Amino acid sequence: MARSDKSALPGGTAMLVLALLKEREMYGYQIIEELEKRSNQVFRLQEGTLYPLLHSLERDKLVTARDQETPSGRRRRYYRITAAGLRALEEKKEEWQVYSRAVTAILAGA
Amino acid sequence: MARSDKSALPGGTAMLVLALLKEREMYGYQIIEELEKRSNQVFRLQEGTLYPLLHSLERDKLVTARDQETPSGRRRRYYRITAAGLRALEEKKEEWQVYSRAVTAILAGA
DNA sequence: ATAATATACCTAGATATTCTAGGTATAGGA
């Protein structure tokens, strides 16, 4: 995830992608743009990050994929979240809450 | 940083360590325990993560180090944050705020 | 007294994640 200092949120990328897919099925390129838009340009996934990630989510059965052509003939691969994916999302969200609260506590000091 | 799913917050570990050192100088083992305590056991740095990290912070002049023996003869290496370290901490905190707000926005949905 | 555990430092190599830097192909606009 491209940010000023090159760092990212580990495991978090999958969580964000699953969160988008919870709303509706989307194709890869669209996920990148949505994520950028909704974060107000805070992060923009690199294609080299997203596509392999989608493949691993599919392998783990957290999403399913189907190909579809646009009227103009362009190929798109749509991803849809599965029941297991929804469960995984809830878990990751819970972890994120716990984690960010702990970080906040430490930053706030003694 | 040991968590249930093995993931961590990249760059975040340095931020947390610097946040502790802002309060007072500390030695490595102590940092591990303080971090665990203040996060309510949410994370516990592995020694193999912390010691190399402290060395890189020292190399980058964000901290300075000095050795000291306890009355009983045990060696401890104390780390103190530098002015550059304080600046780096403020930057990382700002990034964290921006980042966590963006994540929250995406998790909250459209 | 001795054994086991805790303290305290360290490193090398494996693993996981993301990035860089390419590649392919089509659509649409200048």
Added chain:
DNA sequence: TCCTATACCTAGAATATCTAGGTATATTAT
């Protein structure tokens, strides 16, 4: 016609963290 945007992909590099060791002394339990 050429350039940019769309849309997919992968290989290899870079980075961060973990695993799994190692050394040594102090403290606690047997």
